Amino acid sequence: xxxxxxxxxxxxxxxxxxxxxxxxxxxxxxxxxxxxxxxxxxxxxxxxxxxxxxxxxxxxxxxxxxxxxxxxxxxxxxxxxxxxxxxxxxxxxxxxxxxxxxxxxxxxxxxxxxx
Numbered sequence: 001x002x003x004x005x006x007x008x009x010x011x012x013x014x015x016x017x018x019x020x021x022x023x024x025x026x027x028x029x030x031x032x033x034x035x036x037x038x039x040x041x042x043x044x045x046x047x048x049x050x051x052x053x054x055x056x057x058x059x060x061x062x063x064x065x066x067x068x069x070x071x072x073x074x075x076x077x078x079x080x081x082x083x084x085x086x087x088x089x090x091x092x093x094x095x096x097x098x099x100x101x102x103x104x105x106x107x108x109x110x111x112x113x114x115x
Contacts, residue, residue, distance in 0.1 A: 019054070019104040020073045020081045024090065026097025027067035039089035047073075047084055069096065078103065 047053035056071040069090075075081045081101050090096055107113040 017074050017076060019106055020075060020078065021102045021104045022071040022073065022081060022085055023100045023102075024069035024071070024096040025067070025099070027069075028095055028097075032095070036089055036093055036095060040095075043088050044071075052084060072104065 044053060044056055052073055052075060054072040054074060057069065059066050059068045059070055071085075073081045073084065075084070078101050085091055085099055085101065091099060105114065
């Protein structure tokens with residue numbers, strides 16, 4: 001069961017919804033089992049369908065995979081994001097050794113690019 005949620009008003013239970021960036025690091029070097037990948041993709045699809053996951057994907061430097069992944073979320077709190085991350089099969093089965101969650105303050109036209 002997922003505990004994080006956002007709605008179209010960018011508020012949930014009277015609290016503002018924030019954006020978060022999650023960095024997965026320390027990818028294992030052995031072969032990725034198809035069932036682990038399927039579980040991870042199903043988890044991502046579920047989060048995306050609920051409007052929680054905004055984007056995600058592995059990171060590259062030029063043409064080289066760097067063993068890291070980046071996910072962006074909308075949620076009320078960092079703790080809500082962590083609950084979602086801890087349900088990811090890639091984290092449960094330690095495909096990635098660690099993760100870091102950061103609140104992301106988006107710079108855009110509506111906030112004059114934070115100036």
